[in-house]
Amino acid sequence: MDHSAPNPSIDYFLKIDGIEGESLDSKHGKEIQILGFNWGETQPVSIPFVNGGGSGKVSMQDLTFTMYTCKASPKLFLSCAKGEHIKEATLTARKAGGEQEDFYSIKLEQVLVSSYNTGGGSGSSLPIDTVTLAFAKITYQYRPQTGKGALETPVKAGWNLEENKAV
Template identity: 30%
Template sequence: VGASQSASATATSAGGATGGRARMSDLFFRKNVDKSTPKLHEACCSGKHFKEVTIAVNRAGTNKFKYLEITLEEVIISSVSLNGNGNVEGGFPTETVRLNYGRMKMTYTQQKRADGQSGGQVVGGWDGIANKVYA
């Protein structure tokens, strides 16, 4: 997940540069080829629309504490590519999947060092369709 802002060097009456429309970049991930591979390719080629996609990131360990959740809305698979892994002994082919989306919400959950429990959340997001905050 990424975003960029094209700033204008034109000064306003308030001073400083002015911002334009935010551009959200595709979210991409790499994974081993598996039984989802044919369906991911099919969805990309057909332009299949997904209302919502949620990605959870957990800490390693026995408790699997979820510290980051990314929710994407109005999603299409913009690209899928197979990658060889011949340089690694016993290497398994991987694929890179890119998701394009209209809205994004990210929730970061802090973890207390003392007991490992939740220490509060920070939520932020952007509606790229309406060009406004979405959280």
């Protein structure tokens, strides 16, 4: 993707096994359209790590996303309340307009809805939900874009939290 150009509009979708969203998109039908997300990790280190101290076990953050309240909302709420296990969830991103190819994805396996919050305000649009997903395995993929706009071979990385190793 050309990072020197103005930021293109991005569409985000989330496909969660057993939970339908309201997307009518031809490639992401019945998925959840999300407004944004946040995920990360930290690596605890002992100082001075340059003199033999080492790193510890990665601390993987849950993936948090926001969405307008939709038909998936009650199911996400109930999944959190019941502690239901979900086989898989995949977040994808693509540039809006044009050929609309997915260039970014995060695939989660052995998923649990660990938090569900909803809220709104007077004069605002639909209520907004904030949902957090815990997981046992993650695969992260990004597809660089050439100067002519074609997507290149994906760059992938993954981590299995139960085994504490790359996948």
